[in-house]
Amino acid sequence: MWYDTPITSMLTITYPIIQAGMAGGVTTPQLVASVSNAGGLGSLGAGYMTPVQMQKAILDIKMLTTKPFAVNLFVPEDDPSSEESIANVQFKLQHFETELNISSQEQKRKSFIETQKDYQDKLQILIDEDVPVCSFTFGVPSKEDVSRLKTAEVIVMGTATTVEEARINEESGLDMVVMQGMEAGGHRGTFQADFEESLIGIASLIPQTVDAVNIPVIAAGGIMDGRGLLSMLALGADAVQMGTAFVTCQESGAHPLHQHAILTSKEDQTVVTPVFSGKPARGIKNDFITKMAGLESLPGYPTLNTLTKEIRKQAAIQKRPEWMSLWSGQSSRLSTTKSAREIIHDSVKQVNGLLGRFSTPSH
Numbered sequence: 001m002w003y004d005t006p007i008t009s010m011l012t013i014t015y016p017i018i019q020a021g022m023a024g025g026v027t028t029p030q031l032v033a034s035v036s037n038a039g040g041l042g043s044l045g046a047g048y049m050t051p052v053q054m055q056k057a058i059l060d061i062k063m064l065t066t067k068p069f070a071v072n073l074f075v076p077e078d079d080p081s082s083e084e085s086i087a088n089v090q091f092k093l094q095h096f097e098t099e100l101n102i103s104s105q106e107q108k109r110k111s112f113i114e115t116q117k118d119y120q121d122k123l124q125i126l127i128d129e130d131v132p133v134c135s136f137t138f139g140v141p142s143k144e145d146v147s148r149l150k151t152a153e154v155i156v157m158g159t160a161t162t163v164e165e166a167r168i169n170e171e172s173g174l175d176m177v178v179m180q181g182m183e184a185g186g187h188r189g190t191f192q193a194d195f196e197e198s199l200i201g202i203a204s205l206i207p208q209t210v211d212a213v214n215i216p217v218i219a220a221g222g223i224m225d226g227r228g229l230l231s232m233l234a235l236g237a238d239a240v241q242m243g244t245a246f247v248t249c250q251e252s253g254a255h256p257l258h259q260h261a262i263l264t265s266k267e268d269q270t271v272v273t274p275v276f277s278g279k280p281a282r283g284i285k286n287d288f289i290t291k292m293a294g295l296e297s298l299p300g301y302p303t304l305n306t307l308t309k310e311i312r313k314q315a316a317i318q319k320r321p322e323w324m325s326l327w328s329g330q331s332s333r334l335s336t337t338k339s340a341r342e343i344i345h346d347s348v349k350q351v352n353g354l355l356g357r358f359s360t361p362s363h
């Protein structure tokens with residue numbers, strides 16, 4: 001069948017559809033398990049979780065499915081933010097803090113900043129809990145960590161935004177690589193070159209990558225249904241990874257205002273911006289992005305992410321979507337409120353229909 005690919009056989013899943021690990025509460029255990037139970041690969045976005053929170057979520061997923069699933073982590077990175085950039089941005093953020101009634105006490109409340117030890121603890125939990133697949137973004141895990149996971153028979157998946165980054169993933173021993181096109185919602189996985197030069201459309205990225213590497217390739221960015229799935233398989237990908245499509249689905253943990261923003265937005269309303277976290281990410285343009293634009297020398301990730309955390313949290317509580325991070329890809333017009341199972345099964349049905357049409361002789 002068309003849906004049997006090297007990736008479905010390596011992951012022992014039925015359909016070549018991966019639900020993106022999305023940190024920040026979108027990927028509930030119910031969502032992850034529903035996707036896996038429907039024949040795809042569900043992924044827990046654990047980038048912002050503490051080791052304890054991640055372990056609890058893994059146990060919850062295991063109660064809901066016996067199928068394979070993935071956990072997605074952020075490769076830790078150094079953040080050389082200058083004191084001056086931190087002071088500049090804190091001054092600018094005061095406006096939002098005042099409007100949202102955030103006291104400086106609250107703002108400074110210590111939030112979870114992952115240390116190397118937390119990250120290593122998470123890797124150990126994945127191994128101890130026999131998690132079948134671990135995916136990474138924001139860089140490539142060290143060769144030692146990759147071999148530690150592989151020795152424990154965890155399948156290791158990387159993220160790349162250019163052919164060169166895909167090569168680095170392959171050389172570092174990763175089993176497969178997610179190619180993130182410029183259409184993609186959420187943070188850019190770019191780690192090697194300038195992020196603007198690494199904004200490559202998915203239709204350019206996939207065929208050039210499959211010609212350059214020998215590991216299986218997964219296409220991500222703007223894929224919402226069977227049309228996107230079939231087109232990516234035709235370009236040489238062995239699976240797709242979908243994020244935005246699952247943000248608005250029934251099992252998603254996304255804030256209803258985030259879901260509403262995606263469901264009512266158009267293809268020209270997203271921008272790639274570093275103003276929420278210090279790392280470029282694609283989301284729906286709103287007042288926060290407009291007001292913060294033009295600020296010179298922003299702190300990097302994760303410093304800025306921590307500095308804006310209380311604002312994003314309070315904006316969500318106080319129903320102010322204009323100050324929330326509304327991550328979305330460019331295909332938001334195709335978003336629906338279906339269940340995760342329906343998204344997968346309708347996509348498969350749509351591919352079957354398209355293949356039937358293509359195979360009918362015209363004369």
Ligand SMILES: Cc1cc2nc3c(=O)[nH]c(=O)nc-3n(C[C@H](O)[C@H](O)[C@H](O)COP(=O)(O)O)c2cc1C
Binds near residue numbers: 180184242
């Ligand atoms: C709300 C949201 C959160 C995301 N969080 C993560 C994450 O934690 N880790 C990750 O590897 N990718 C993350 N991504 C990016 C996805 O992996 C993927 O590249 C993207 O969703 C594909 O484009 P699409 O949103 O148009 O489907 C996120 C995407 C969205 C929309």
